[in-house]
Amino acid sequence: MPESPRTPLRVLFCIGVNQNFFDLPTGQGKAVWDGFTSMLAQLYALPGVSVLGTIDDDQHMVGPSASWPWTSYVLADVVDQPTVAAACNLFRTVQVGEHGLWRYMKIEARLGRPLPEPEAGR
Numbered sequence: 001m002p003e004s005p006r007t008p009l010r011v012l013f014c015i016g017v018n019q020n021f022f023d024l025p026t027g028q029g030k031a032v033w034d035g036f037t038s039m040l041a042q043l044y045a046l047p048g049v050s051v052l053g054t055i056d057d058d059q060h061m062v063g064p065s066a067s068w069p070w071t072s073y074v075l076a077d078v079v080d081q082p083t084v085a086a087a088c089n090l091f092r093t094v095q096v097g098e099h100g101l102w103r104y105m106k107i108e109a110r111l112g113r114p115l116p117e118p119e120a121g122r
Helices: 030-045 081-093
Strands: 009-017 049-056 072-078 105-112
Touching (some): 030 049
Antiparallel strands (some): 009 105
């Protein structure tokens, strides 16, 4: 009997900015932003990841985000848990100068499944 395709995981990647970013001298945050945009490009390119949308709350939140509410979010359908882990690992592998991106930002993934779509005409 043929295998049925697996339903992808619905994943909310929650991204926070650490105090180390805010401790940088004025004007030196651009390298972190460049690292972050590099991480996003790599996340979008990961096989098995389909980004559905993003939210950036940087205009309404100032200062570090150690937990909820996070600074930004990426909602994606992801093929499996190892791919979710690979996406989170980008914060370890993307470099900002001599440090990994994780020195300045953090990520947490919430895994679940999509809610059922409402029936039309209700």
